[in-house]
Amino acid sequence: MTLPLSNGAQLPQTVRQPGYDRTALKPGILHFGLGAFHRAHQAVFTQRALQSAFGPWGIVAVNLRSTEPVQALEAQDGLYSVTVRSEAGDRSEVIGATVDWICAATDGARVLDYLSRAEIRIVTMTVSEKAYGLDPVTGGLDLSHPAVAADLKTPSTPSGILGFLVEGLSRRRNAGLKPFTVLCCDNLPSNGKVIRRLVLEMAERRDPSLAAWVSEEGAFPCSMVDRIVPAATDETRARAARLLGVEDRLALDTEPFLQWVIEDDFVDGRPAWEAGGAIFAEDVEPYENMKLRLLNGTHTLLAHLGILNGLDYIRDVMAVPELEAKARAHMEEVVATLDPVPGIDLPAYIDQLLARFSNPTIAHRTIQISLDTTQKLPQRLLSPALDALAKGEEAGATAYAVGVWMAAVRQRGDCDDPRRAEVLEAATRMDTDDPSASFFAIPGLFPPRLVEARAWRDRVNAAIRAF
Template sequence: MMQRLSSTTGLPDRVRQPQFDRTKLKPGIVHIGIGAFHRAHQAVFTQHALEAEFGPWGIIAVNLRSPEPVEALAAQDGLYSITTRSEAGDQSEVIGATVDWICAANDGARVLSALADPAIRVVTLTVSEKAYGLDPATGGLDHAHQAIAADLKWPDAPVGVLGFLVEGLALRRAAGLAPYTVLCCDNLPSNGNVVRRLVLEMARLRDPALADWIADKGRFPCSMVDRIVPAATGATRLRAERLLGAQDALAIDTEPFLQWVIEDDFVSGRPAWEAGGAIFAGNVEPYEKMKLRLLNGTHTLLAHLGILGDLDYIRDVMAVPHLAAKARLHMEEVVSTLDPVPGIDLPAYIDDLLARFSNPTIDHRNIQIALDTTQKLPQRLLAPTVDMLAKGQTAGATAYAVGVWMASVKKRGDCGDPRRSEVIAAAASMGATDPSAPFFAIAGLFPQELIDARDWRDRINAAILWF
């Protein structure tokens, strides 16, 4: 039986390995949410930073719910591989920046101990948009969100990401320590500002003095992250096994492209992430808006077109010329809502995105991208629509994308949406003359200016009826 990856000893020369002494690596970062994206993004940047400028920046990896990735990290001594795939061939790299691993559901006390440790100076987050318990109608906490409700009731035994952040900060304040920097890496507009607002609201509900301390001393920089990371499959693990000569339960595939733009505002230092190519900027918003509206918005469109066309992967959708043309048309319309982005040629960025989507070696499933669409619509499709309509534009491309989503819900169901019952009921209630009306009746989903935009809604109806 082939040996499991648990050491870099004996790996083939073609496999890139950590270029530092892992036995000397001390923790300095807690990362919450150890899914594939973190492993192919922040952990990679951190490894490359450590190789350029070694320091106490090892990662304590925390998963809120599932123990499986934690157990796999433990079995592999924190090692795993990424396979970068392109038409030029597959390249494997072993990542070794993780020094400890905890499942919060099984050992919340150890997570709090890590957050209270003065050695920890940065907490990074990839927990998905829905985990924050954001009420889209108010922009504040959703008190009906299961984790929010629990953490407000039992703040010293948190279960959700905000509860852990607030309790960890409370422990540090009580010990006379500086707070940690909270660095959100999820696809939320102005993500650092959003997390700061939610943390302060939760803190104020338990102790106004704690909230004042966080507001004064804490830092919540915004960031924009970009890399396509498909969900791992059996083929992923077999490919890694061939490259490594060892089994890797945490193997992931990814594309060559890698981007991280970070607001440089930290309480007490950070790794030299720029050594791995990260961009530090005074204002992340132009980059963030570019990515959300061009990449993520178009990804949502393509995923639901794929569902309607019984196509498995994004690359399959891009292989159909008239569907690929829809992707370009969408981006060329939405780009009018963007501000200039320092260092970015937007027409070239669009061309690069279309090439990335078409990468024949990346198995990015449409069903994976379509998850949680109601959580993604506001920033990816609805916000640019509001901007276009305010300028007198028709916003036909976003109307088409929203109509495609509604048609795909009718065909397949909710695609794992947190508002499952509402969207399925809306799809079941579609009429012949105004099929989108039940979706517009879902509370808090569409802003009032779009509910009132009759011409735009008619364009959505036309898209639905075409399917």
Template sequence: MEKLSSFTTLPQGVSGPGYDRKALTPGIVHIGLGAFHRAHQAVFTHKALEKNFGPWGIVAVNLRSPEPVRALAEQDGLYSVITRSAEGDRAEVIGATVDWLCAAERGEDVLATLASPDIRIVTLTVSEKAYGLDPVTGGLDLKHPALVADIANPHAPVGAVGFLVEGLARRRERGVPPFTVLCCDNLPSNGHVVRRLVLEMATRRDPELARWIADEGKFPCSMVDRIVPAATDDTRGLAAKLLGAEDALAIETEPFLQWVIEDDFVSGRPEWEAAGAVFAQSVEPYENMKLRLLNGSHTLIAHLGILHDLEFVRDVMAVPEFVEIVKRHMRAATATLDPVPGIDLPFYRNQLLDRFANPTIAHRNEQIAMDTSQKLPQRILAAAVEIVSEGGDAAEFAYVVALWIASIHKRGDLNDPRKVDILAAATQASKLDPSAVFFAVEGLFPPELVENRVWRSLVNRELSLLSSYRA
């Protein structure tokens, strides 16, 4: 079977780019060539180009792994997105990517591209941990390996923040305006966070550079939403069946697609609103809604599933008792939210329940549970801090923390940047106060919770009630 390429004749019912790809020129660099980007930002750009063509081709950059870059090169920048639902499967070939680079192999080419005046936007999906955010100070984590390397050798960066700063420095030297930095990762106020980290690193090398970035640069916040499981051989097999061609980068996803963006750009942007994006004066209400309702529930479901040996989110949602637990959590999370413009929160919750239960989406609980220490602060702990500070009952959020601790004990291992500290704590847990060793890990929990005996007692109580947990 042939590989998907620009020479592939697509079967009836499979749509391809509705614009002239040969006329498409670069305007965006995207850092983080993972499944989520391919199912989200690239799709929005693809659809925007179909509505209003312009110089907004994507240069896809992967920081470390060359495999997806090579696969994209072999397929002329094309890949398929398979939308799955109970109504059936639908494939679409996405063509917005015009170039592809692996930074580990071609770092200088990445920097040259970032310095080009043609590039006006840099979007990122590199995961929460890749920014090197210190949870205690809110600034750079000076122990983060990529940050250590980039501070020592700023002209040959290896990390996301290092590439942003060096790219901006080269633009300043050449009299080129800065690019807009658009973070698409699940960090609260993500644009503000990335701006702070970029300015801190820039200040370390040249305060004048930092002032230029602060005065001239833009870092709009955004909220992204689409459930995208990791691709498998089954995914690629389904793509071959639908396309009549091999697609090494095929991904499957749900029909739902959402992007809320602050409209604050240095030098223009694609017409993403024509593809369904929402531009808002403030992203914060949407962001909190998504982090606390979707992402927080996902974390709950993932660890609940792990404790009960259920592989996928849909498996958890097939158990009525567990669905009621998720609903209960959602109601508690909703009580912490401000009104969200244009959103009916009860309807949104029901929509989430349907999305989680989608029988065609095989979203592994272990995938969602990765890096939980980096996800708890914005998904669970921020709401708990608010409730505790007001003297309220944060038991629903204590329950999620207890699930996480119990799942660590069950597995005896985890995929997490703080793995060493967390597993060391697990080996020292006592039956009388099983959460104490976790609260003692520096920076794992905010001080408002560490110092609150009522909250810590709630976590211990929830641990004692978990029938599947044994300290």
């Protein structure tokens, strides 16, 4: 038997289920990026909100490319399970906040139809940093990005995230509707401001009056999201089957920790996400920097230490005392680049992160975390390096982490990255005297201040030579 249940079958009482009438749930949110993180994070928060204050906030889940998760969700009537794992044991919950599911690559017209409806009041996104077409040098629209170029050429039939947002907003303006709130949940610093700029630039190229309307009427709140969600495996699905008593093709494992910080700036209402523990703040940036620099930056370091040492999972890296010490040393240095974070004890946060990374029940692959590193370096490692150098500090921890990445690419002889060809060429051209030089020559990857920082680059080289 599989989800959904039929013929009166019941799930075990130990499994939490949606505490609201799913048949009465109407669409209110459209989400781009039907991946594991969304399903174990925003959808969980929305389920909590619906259980606390029911309303028309069902999720329309859209995947831009792959049809597989859409088909799986359809087969299970939008239901799937999330299993929270810790040393205290496993507990599973069935999530039912999703009311429709679409693959944009095969049914873009239906996506645009939803975006044109008044009932869709919020559009959320977890599509990864590389999907937006962000020029790392200017901070604006990258006109050479394939999806950006295509959507500027044929705006009425978009394929990329920005194209769908702008065309959807255009149709709403033409229909006399309010814009939807655009809520980015990807790991970009000041993500709401970044997406606002990109949307306005694309809209301006289409129709300056559209850009003016979006600028005046729209909302792009910043947000910070946090939860460790490993890619699902056969073991994940087998565990869910034991806990549920039925098969779940979309089963996920995750950790107990769950965090969402959101700027409270919405055009037309929102769910009661605070019921799930979401924090609404006037300024999200301190929380973003904390998470990007301490959690994500250390994750990037640990992932590449794992690759260099033949360790498949973050928990395996943390089980090696000298590697765990590298993680702590990194965070204890980088924390000095942060401003105070309201309500957060930063030393305690570091201890909590180390415990999360060490969770023996969470199988988070080092290769998974190493994906798209060139897109992640600026916010995770290079920005804190610049801030530390500006204070007259050595910034040795960030130099070490960057060197570990370069050494891992060289040793592995491969990477999964949008700039793969350039990165692999740099790895093959490593010079004995200055092994990082070929990486620093990659156009637009490193800020000029770091390229010119000879002492910092020497520390990068020392890290490379250590391996």
